[in-house]
Structures are given as C-alpha cells and as structure tokens.
Amino acid sequence: MDKDDLKLTSAEIGTLWEQYVNGTAVDIVNRYMLSIIEDEKIRTIFEDAIKIFEKHKQQITRFFENEGFPVPIGFTDSDLNKGTKRLFSDIFCLHYLHVMTVHGLLGHMTSLSASVRKDLRYFYDSCDNDGKKMYHQTTELLLEKGHFQKDPFFYPEANPEFITGQKFLDGFFGDKRPLASTEIIALSFNIKKKILEKTLSIAFSQVTQSKDAREFLETSQQTSDEQIQTLSKILQSDNLPVPMSWETEVTTSQDSPFSDKLMLYHIGFLLQAAQAYHGTGLATSMRTDLVVTYEKIILKNLMVTKEWFNIMTQYKWLEQPPLAPNRKKIAKDT
Known part of the structure; x- marks a missing residue:
C-alpha cells in the first residue's frame, strides 16, 4: 500500500x-x-x-x-x-x-x-x-581505554539443572540461593543507569541557577545514591563486583553550559527510562527479596518523578505531546 x-x-x-x-x-x-x-x-x-x-x-x-x-x-x-x-x-x-x-x-x-x-x-x-x-x-x-565496565564472570556448571521447589524463590528466610545470571544482568544494568543519573545530578546541581531545580537535583542525587547502595549490597552479598561510580569525572565548575530547563528535563527522562529497566528487573527476579526491592525503587521513583513534573510545569518547561481530540469540548463548541 x-x-x-x-x-x-x-x-x-x-x-x-x-x-x-x-x-x-x-x-x-x-x-x-x-x-x-x-x-x-x-x-x-x-x-x-x-x-x-x-x-x-x-x-x-x-x-x-x-x-x-x-x-x-x-x-x-x-x-x-x-x-x-x-x-x-x-x-x-x-x-x-x-x-x-x-x-x-x-x-x-x-x-x-x-x-x-x-x-x-x-x-x-x-x-x-x-x-x-x-x-x-x-x-x-x-x-x-580500559574503562568498559564488564558484568561479573560465571564459571560453567557441569550440566543443566532444573528448579526443584519453592526454596528457589526464598529471599527472606533461611539460606538464600545465589543470584541467577538473569537477575545479575538486571542488577548490574540498573546500577549503571543510576550511576549516570547520580553523576549528572551532581554536575547539574553545581551549575543550575534555579533554587527549585537545585533542590530537586539534590533529591535526585540522594535517591540515586540510596538505590545504588541497595542494589550493590545484593551483588556484594554474593561476592560479585559492583560497577564503578563516575562522580570524580565531574569537575568543580559552577559555570552552567545548559539551561535549567534542559538539565531538569534530562534527569526526568532518565527517571522515566529507569522505570522500564526496574520493571524488567522485577519481571526477571524470582527471589522474593529482589521483587520487594524493585517494588520499593519503582514507588520511590514515581514520587520523585511527580516532584519533577510539578517543577517542570511550574516553570512551563515541559512541552506537551500531541493529544487526542477532545470530543466533549468539540461538541460543546458546536
């Protein structure tokens, strides 16, 4: 056609x-x-x-x-x-x-x-x-340049194995099973994305002109750090390496290269994109403690995103996407 x-x-x-x-x-x-x-x-x-x-x-x-x-x-x-x-x-x-x-x-x-x-x-x-x-x-x-952060290596098992009971799901009581490779992928991926979000929040908070924007960026930085620590502890409990942080790659400049609108929008974009990765982590996790952890992170990010939305709309920084026709309004105008 x-x-x-x-x-x-x-x-x-x-x-x-x-x-x-x-x-x-x-x-x-x-x-x-x-x-x-x-x-x-x-x-x-x-x-x-x-x-x-x-x-x-x-x-x-x-x-x-x-x-x-x-x-x-x-x-x-x-x-x-x-x-x-x-x-x-x-x-x-x-x-x-x-x-x-x-x-x-x-x-x-x-x-x-x-x-x-x-x-x-x-x-x-x-x-x-x-x-x-x-x-x-x-x-x-x-x-x-020796800066690519590889995910943890695995040693091969002798033979494929099958899950044999509910104990595979247990993350709160008794001995936790080791992390599955599918769970490690999501943990490592989410940590890396949070590291970028935290680093940009630090950099942007140094140079932003708006007090509201600065306070939000400080909240974003703190939230990212807390979530990085939470997810990192899960990897560390299995003696697995954690991705490196990038805070030291930010200078001490207070000279803003960007508008406040762009900096806040960028963090909001990362927050919203992260929800998809958190959702994937939740969907691929079978240990109960991981499920609860992702649920808490998703809920916290929703609260931070709401704060972001309020600031963006207050300053008229958020462009509206195309909307469906408002049929009720059209009918009233006839």
Whole structure:
C-alpha cells in the first residue's frame, strides 16, 4: 500500500515526537561535550553522533510537516551556553554517549514495533543501524581505554539443572540461593543507569541557577545514591563486583553550559527510562527479596518523578505531546 494511503497513527506520531524532543536534548549535551573534549578518538565519535542526529532530525521534521503536525520545539541553541568551563572529563563524555546510545537503540526498536507505514519502518530501521554502529564504536573505545565496565564472570556448571521447589524463590528466610545470571544482568544494568543519573545530578546541581531545580537535583542525587547502595549490597552479598561510580569525572565548575530547563528535563527522562529497566528487573527476579526491592525503587521513583513534573510545569518547561481530540469540548463548541 502506498504511503499516501496511510496517515500516521497516534502511536507513530507519539514515537516521532519523543524521538525529536529526547534527541534534541541529548544533541545539545553532545555538542557541549564536543567543545571540551581533548582526546581525538573521542572527539571523532562525537562528531559522528552529531552528524547522525542531524540527519534523523531533518527526516523527523519532514514527517511532521508532511502530515500537517507542528514540529516540536524540543531543545535548541538557546539551551546551550557556549564558551563555558569544562564540567566533565573526556572519559565521562564517552560513558555518557555509550549509555545514551543504549537508550537510543531501545527507543528505536520500540518505535519500529509501533510503526505500520513503510517509510517510517525503514526510517527506524536506519536509525537502529546507526545506533548499532555507534554502540560498537563506543564499546570498542571504552575497551581500548580500559574503562568498559564488564558484568561479573560465571564459571560453567557441569550440566543443566532444573528448579526443584519453592526454596528457589526464598529471599527472606533461611539460606538464600545465589543470584541467577538473569537477575545479575538486571542488577548490574540498573546500577549503571543510576550511576549516570547520580553523576549528572551532581554536575547539574553545581551549575543550575534555579533554587527549585537545585533542590530537586539534590533529591535526585540522594535517591540515586540510596538505590545504588541497595542494589550493590545484593551483588556484594554474593561476592560479585559492583560497577564503578563516575562522580570524580565531574569537575568543580559552577559555570552552567545548559539551561535549567534542559538539565531538569534530562534527569526526568532518565527517571522515566529507569522505570522500564526496574520493571524488567522485577519481571526477571524470582527471589522474593529482589521483587520487594524493585517494588520499593519503582514507588520511590514515581514520587520523585511527580516532584519533577510539578517543577517542570511550574516553570512551563515541559512541552506537551500531541493529544487526542477532545470530543466533549468539540461538541460543546458546536
């Protein structure tokens, strides 16, 4: 069927909107990082990332314009303060790009699975290919520089085994069984994401101009730290290594490279993305103590996200996505 016979669905408009707004936020951070990075290999990867997003941004803009939808504002040069002091080390910049590439890959696949129209499916397919290439590049460079944080190694068992009883689920009474590999994946992944959230909260709290924003960022930092400690203790109880923190990769600069709007939006994006990872951790956990831990983390993050939403709407920093027609209002206006 020709694309002209298919209008974009609400899901397709929604995914395009999210890709544009989230992409422009990350792009502003990438462009600042490019301005401070000294390592030539890291600079080259950031140059590629910025070129790739510009291509994606132009295509998303065409989709909106062709359908008669307004192009989102997202984040622009007005959210970037040029010529400011260094806030991050080169290595943190590389870590940041690696993690945000992972977020992008998951976002592209979600968007692809929600797309029907051929041109949109092929667009997200190309985005996924670009993201995979960037993932390989950032991974290889982190490995080369000795900064890639590998998950714990396992020693092979002699034979496959089957679960034989309810004791496998026990996490509170008696001897806990060792963590399963599927549970370790989620624990390590969630810790790494919380480390990025905490590090950015520390950096942003140093440079933000708004008192409300600073207080929220301090709350975000404290919450992230508590959750990192909670999840780390579970790994440590099985004598498994914990991912390293990145706080020392933040300088003491108080010179803000970004608008308060961008910094708070970015933390909110990470909070919301984290809920999906926490949900995956909950779904893959069979030990009862892990289930309870993830439930508490999800509930706490909902409370922090509500606080974030209140500040964003108070300052009119939160752009509204396209809404379904309000049929009741339309009927009253006739």
